Amino acid sequence: MSTVNQDTHNTDSQSRKQQQLETLKSIVVDALSEAQNQGATACDASISKSHGFSVTARMGEVETIEHDRNQGLGVTVYIGQKKGNASTSDLSPKAVKETVAAACAIARYATEDPFAGLPDADKLAKQIADLDLCHPWSIEPQQAIDIALQCESTALMYDPAITNSEGATLSTHSGAQVLGNSLGFLEGFWTSNHSVSCCVIGERDGAMQRDYWYTVARDQSDLDSAQSVGVETAKRTLRRLGSRSLSPRQCPVLFVPEVARSLIGNFIGAISGGSLYRKNTFLLDSLGQTVFPEFMRIHQQPLLAKALGSAPCDAEGVATQTHDIVNAGVVNNYVLSSYSARKLGMQTTGNAGGTYNLTVEPGQQDLNQLIKTMNTGFIVLELIGQGVNMMTGDYSRGAAGLWVENGEIAHPVEEVTIAGNLKDIFKQITAVGNDVDYASSIRTGSILVENMVLAGS
Amino acid sequence: MDEISLLTTAQQTILTPADIQQSDIDRLMGELCATQVDAADIYFQSTRHESWSLEDGIVKEGSFNIEQGAGVRAISGEKTGFAYTDELNVNALLEAAHSARAIARSGQQHSHKVVYPKQPISLYSADDPLLSLPTEDKITLLQRIDRETRALDPRIEQVMVSLVGVHETIVIATHDGLVSGDVRPLIRMNISVIIEQNGRREKGGHGGGARTDYSYFLEQDRAMEYAREALRQADVAMQAEPAPAGNMTVVLGPGWPGILLHEAIGHGLEGDFNRKGTSAFSGRLGEKVASPLCTIVDDGTLEKRRGSLNIDDEGTPTESTVLIENGILKEYMQDTMNARLMGMRPTGNGRRESYSHRPMPRMTNTYMLAGESEPEEIIASVQSGIYARNFGGGQVDITSGKFVFTANEAYLIENGKITKPVKGATLIGNGPDVLTRVSMVGNDLELDSGVGTCGKEGQSVPVGVGQPTMKIDGMTIGGTQV
Numbered sequence: 054m055s056t057v058n059q060d061t062h063n064t065d066s067q068s069r070k071q072q073q074l075e076t077l078k079s080i081v082v083d084a085l086s087e088a089q090n091q092g093a094t095a096c097d098a099s100i101s102k103s104h105g106f107s108v109t110a111r112m113g114e115v116e117t118i119e120h121d122r123n124q125g126l127g128v129t130v131y132i133g134q135k136k137g138n139a140s141t142s143d144l145s146p147k148a149v150k151e152t153v154a155a156a157c158a159i160a161r162y163a164t165e166d167p168f169a170g171l172p173d174a175d176k177l178a179k180q181i182a183d184l185d186l187c188h189p190w191s192i193e194p195q196q197a198i199d200i201a202l203q204c205e206s207t208a209l210m211y212d213p214a215i216t217n218s219e220g221a222t223l224s225t226h227s228g229a230q231v232l233g234n235s236l237g238f239l240e241g242f243w244t245s246n247h248s249v250s251c252c253v254i255g256e257r258d259g260a261m262q263r264d265y266w267y268t269v270a271r272d273q274s275d276l277d278s279a280q281s282v283g284v285e286t287a288k289r290t291l292r293r294l295g296s297r298s299l300s301p302r303q304c305p306v307l308f309v310p311e312v313a314r315s316l317i318g319n320f321i322g323a324i325s326g327g328s329l330y331r332k333n334t335f336l337l338d339s340l341g342q343t344v345f346p347e348f349m350r351i352h353q354q355p356l357l358a359k360a361l362g363s364a365p366c367d368a369e370g371v372a373t374q375t376h377d378i379v380n381a382g383v384v385n386n387y388v389l390s391s392y393s394a395r396k397l398g399m400q401t402t403g404n405a406g407g408t409y410n411l412t413v414e415p416g417q418q419d420l421n422q423l424i425k426t427m428n429t430g431f432i433v434l435e436l437i438g439q440g441v442n443m444m445t446g447d448y449s450r451g452a453a454g455l456w457v458e459n460g461e462i463a464h465p466v467e468e469v470t471i472a473g474n475l476k477d478i479f480k481q482i483t484a485v486g487n488d489v490d491y492a493s494s495i496r497t498g499s500i501l502v503e504n505m506v507l508a509g510s
Numbered sequence: 511m512d513e514i515s516l517l518t519t520a521q522q523t524i525l526t527p528a529d530i531q532q533s534d535i536d537r538l539m540g541e542l543c544a545t546q547v548d549a550a551d552i553y554f555q556s557t558r559h560e561s562w563s564l565e566d567g568i569v570k571e572g573s574f575n576i577e578q579g580a581g582v583r584a585i586s587g588e589k590t591g592f593a594y595t596d597e598l599n600v601n602a603l604l605e606a607a608h609s610a611r612a613i614a615r616s617g618q619q620h621s622h623k624v625v626y627p628k629q630p631i632s633l634y635s636a637d638d639p640l641l642s643l644p645t646e647d648k649i650t651l652l653q654r655i656d657r658e659t660r661a662l663d664p665r666i667e668q669v670m671v672s673l674v675g676v677h678e679t680i681v682i683a684t685h686d687g688l689v690s691g692d693v694r695p696l697i698r699m700n701i702s703v704i705i706e707q708n709g710r711r712e713k714g715g716h717g718g719g720a721r722t723d724y725s726y727f728l729e730q731d732r733a734m735e736y737a738r739e740a741l742r743q744a745d746v747a748m749q750a751e752p753a754p755a756g757n758m759t760v761v762l763g764p765g766w767p768g769i770l771l772h773e774a775i776g777h778g779l780e781g782d783f784n785r786k787g788t789s790a791f792s793g794r795l796g797e798k799v800a801s802p803l804c805t806i807v808d809d810g811t812l813e814k815r816r817g818s819l820n821i822d823d824e825g826t827p828t829e830s831t832v833l834i835e836n837g838i839l840k841e842y843m844q845d846t847m848n849a850r851l852m853g854m855r856p857t858g859n860g861r862r863e864s865y866s867h868r869p870m871p872r873m874t875n876t877y878m879l880a881g882e883s884e885p886e887e888i889i890a891s892v893q894s895g896i897y898a899r900n901f902g903g904g905q906v907d908i909t910s911g912k913f914v915f916t917a918n919e920a921y922l923i924e925n926g927k928i929t930k931p932v933k934g935a936t937l938i939g940n941g942p943d944v945l946t947r948v949s950m951v952g953n954d955l956e957l958d959s960g961v962g963t964c965g966k967e968g969q970s971v972p973v974g975v976g977q978p979t980m981k982i983d984g985m986t987i988g989g990t991q992v
Contacts, residue, residue, distance in 0.1 A: 164568035438914035451914035470988025508755035
């Protein structure tokens with residue numbers, strides 16, 4: 054979708070971006086020195102600022118144009134071992150001063166926490182690698198509307214059974230993040246994010262189904278075409294027409310990448326510092342334990358150029374780590390911030406603020422081969438509801454998808470639940486597909502689970 | 511606080527410090543309506559928010575934030591232009607107005623004359639709840655809850671308490687000259703406990719809130735009621751056995767299980783989906799969508815309730831709207847845009863998360879009216895089924911009508927008696943027909959304790975739900991025992 058050439062503006066926009074970053078850095082520095090003046094013994098401050106717009110076209114007409122401009126300053130102060138936070142959307146010197154005062158007031162009332170504090174200085178990122186994360190899209194709303202219209206009309210015209218639409222949306226945003234602390238850390242970087250998404254409705258025998266598809270990238274030239282998003286949206290909606298429920302049974306379950314990543318997300322939640330030190334996890338003391346089958350590897354790669362989950366440092370300024378979280382099925386690393394690490398008597402893993410580009414090592418088979426391997430079972434296309442108990446691992450969620458018999462798709466399925474316990478589900482993974490979806494910070498192919506309980510009527 | 515002074519308070523809170531006069535609003539509205547717009551509004555908002563949290567026996571941290579800004583919207587037919595600014599000055603607002611009005615073609619100008627509508631009686635105090643308790647007392651309260659909760663049961667490993675207060679002030683100016691304001695308090699407390707017994711750990715949580723001040727948690731020993739309830743739920747979970755899988759008769763308890771109504775039919779009755787024809791309830795006004803035992807309302811006028819509002823975020827006074835009466839679909843929930851496009855009336859359901867979000871039709875407090883059955887009689891009528899007493903969240907696909915909600919406290923009913931507790935499980939059903947299978951409705955209507963938050967298209971708003979005990983002849987239970 055390279056409709057706009059922006060190379061000629063590059064140098065200009067580079068220096069303008071650099072200038073804006075310096076302005077934001079100076080506000081962070083002011084906030085830090087104000088905090089120290091007001092009695093903070095340590096502090097950090099961060100600013101995020103973004104702008105952009107989104108347009109939605111529906112039934113061949115523009116429906117909404119939304120212009121976004123967000124900014125926010127967050128300040129954390131420590132008075133000894135006591136901590137306070139405050140934030141504001143107003144970056145004026147007066148507001149910065151008041152925000153710092155609010156954070157200090159809270160810290161004075163908080164209780165001493167021996168584990169509170171900034172990260173250890175030697176853990177902070179030494180240099181901020183340029184990960185090529187910002188590619189602003191110089192596109193006017195009218196061009197964006199044209200792309201959204203094209204996307205939606207491709208989906209609407211794909212098949213007469215497509216009868217209605219929730220519309221197609223193009224969204225483009227760029228923004229800066231700046232982080233500083235009283236240990237002398239002061240860094241910032243720009244990111245951008247562009248997407249085209251579409252959702253249409255199909256109808257058969259009076260019953261409606263909807264599905265959606267999208268493309269998202271840091272650089273608009275990496276987006277899939279609007280037409281291909283439209284075609285994929287239509288195909289996804291059509292394959293759900295004629296859905297029905299199933300009687301209760303035990304069967305293999307194949308999670309397509311869009312839902313497979315939620316399983317990996319559940320795992321990450323269970324080995325995250327907050328869950329571990331609160332003992333609110335079914336994977337307590339799992340470091341060094343076998344949680345997955347031996348062929349499973351989950352790898353974190355925070356420094357991939359242009360990737361959606363890349364970041365040079367975490368939310369505390371700690372250098373992000375390239376390492377295995379799971380290797381040969383064994384938990385190699387937890388997901389920790391400085392605070393949760395101290396609570397556990399460990400070292401931070403640079404995951405304050407989450408994980409960065411997790412890749413589940415792909416296997417050999419594509420989705421079709423996995424369907425053949427499964428032979429008879431349920432393909433999950435969509436999960437709804439929460440239904441995961443992180444304390445026990447008990448899992449019970451609403452699902453829609455496809456029933457497979459003898460390696461062939463038999464019919465679409467809706468109004469069923471799938472249930473099990475995540476500890477068993479992880480152990481019973483028999484294959485990971487090579488159909489990796491890169492449009493996420495969790496990159497996985499389809500995941501085949503040997504056995505779950507499906508309920509329906 | 512009387513009507514005029516509520517608006518005056520709101521104006522003094524937001525507009526006066528920013529030096530924005532009525533003449534500035536007139537000028538902005540003039541710019542916004544310089545194109546062929548059908549409707550336009552400017553929404554000024556200022557929010558003060560604080561939270562305090564306790565775990566490991568100490569008040570580890572608190573946070574405070576102030577957000578203010580204005581959202582500017584222009585509507586032409588089904589098209590909406592929207593822009594916002596967090597800088598409250600005339601230039602930033604003019605820029606936003608120019609961005610928003612670009613949705614409409616240039617054309618004649620609307621006349622603009624200021625009108626102050628008569629506001630409804632205030633449902634809540636305009637006082638700032640953040641100031642209702644000295645900071646020391648907030649800390650002491652959390653510490654006391656921790657101490658007293660831990661004393662309740664030696665199996666308690668962890669107690670987590672959070673306390674949140676919000677004070678929101680809004681001023682809304684619309685294209686037809688209406689200027690209205692509201693000042694909205696909101697407080698919430700949540701308590702969770704983790705208990706451990708013979709190596710098994712379970713969690714329970716409970717909480718409550720209202721549009722009032724923090725003294726609410728001290729009255730009627732409410733805070734410790736939440737703690738005891740959290741512990742009771744953890745204790746039930748400790749004894750729970752795997753839940754069955756399949757279609758069964760389900761009896762839902764009173765109160766919070768009303769999220770069934772919110773998911774199964776509430777979202778499907780919001781005006782935007784029905785205007786677009788994307789809801790499983792589209793075009794079904796006047797049809798039978800539930801058993802004659804079911805009458806369901808959305809009521810934004812309940813005093814101090816979490817989902818209540820004096821006026822919605824478009825300035826329309828809230829009301830009690832009958833959605834389903836004796837099983838017949840009566841009315842959709844509307845904001846002004848969808849009401850106009852559908853030739854219906856606005857029902858005071860135009861809500862938005864903040865100035866930086868567009869309004870859309872949203873629920874307030876949605877509940878089913880009481881029926882005539884005794885709750886005991888309902889349980890006794892079930893040979894084999896599930897009694898679901900407490901729920902986590904829910905979700906709905908409004909197009910297919912399929913919805914889920916997750917029971918986190920449930921029991922088997924065997925031969926008319928509640929027997930053993932079963933593990934949490936998701937229940938799934940079809941919105942348009944689940945209520946046709948309601949065969950008994952209790953006389954014990956309860957509203958929830960004030961903890962609901964509803965998400966739609968990325969926007970969160972506080973809501974309430976409620977219902978009496980209710981029997982449904984057949985829903986799918988997503989347990990593990992086939």
